Amino acid sequence: MSDFDPMGIVVDWVDACRKGDLATLLDLHADDAQVECMCNGSRHHRGRRELETYWGPRLSTFSSAGFGLEEIHPVPHGIDLEYSVASSLRIRVSFRFSPEGKIYSTLCEPARQTSHADGAC
Numbered sequence: 001m002s003d004f005d006p007m008g009i010v011v012d013w014v015d016a017c018r019k020g021d022l023a024t025l026l027d028l029h030a031d032d033a034q035v036e037c038m039c040n041g042s043r044h045h046r047g048r049r050e051l052e053t054y055w056g057p058r059l060s061t062f063s064s065a066g067f068g069l070e071e072i073h074p075v076p077h078g079i080d081l082e083y084s085v086a087s088s089l090r091i092r093v094s095f096r097f098s099p100e101g102k103i104y105s106t107l108c109e110p111a112r113q114t115s116h117a118d119g120a121c
Contacts, residue, residue, distance in 0.1 A: 004101030010072060010079045013095075013103065017083075020063035022056055030102035038109040039091070061085065070111075082111050 009028060016025040026048055034046040035054055045054040065086040072081045078096040085091070090111040098104040 004097070006079050006095070006097050006101075007072070007074060009097070009101065009103065010081055010095055014067075014069050014072075014081070014083070017059060017062050018067045020059045022052065022059055025055055025059065026051060028103050030098045030100070030104045033103055034105050036105070036107045038107065 013025065013028050016022075016028065029048070029051060032047055033051060034044060035051060037043045037045070037054070045051055062085060066084075068084040068087060070082040070084050070090060072079065074080075075094070078094060081093045081095065083091055083093070092109055092111040094107045095103055096105045
């Protein structure tokens with residue numbers, strides 16, 4: 001098992017989201033990484049191509065609407081993060097990592113919302 005900084009990887013993920021940098025975001029993930037999105041029903045995306053399809057439109061929204069880091073903290077097997085889009089829509093993401101220090105899986109779901117949020121991530 002290699003030595004890596006999971007918090008640093010998530011901070012790099014946040015920076016890539018803020019910049020709308022899809023290539024960097026994808027490079028932070030393992031080749032067979034998966035995203036499970038629970039925001040509008042359960043949807044699964046696996047592998048670089050599906051992650052690119054999932055994240056591409058979201059990153060353009062983040063860079064135009066604004067992406068805010070609300071909370072970040074370590075948990076026993078990874079990192080949990082809460083972010084906001086347009087200062088109102090809040091999303092909770094749980095990150096898990098491969099032994100090589102790549103994001104292996106994420107689970108996103110709506111978090112506590114402000115009155116202006118529509119509940120979709």
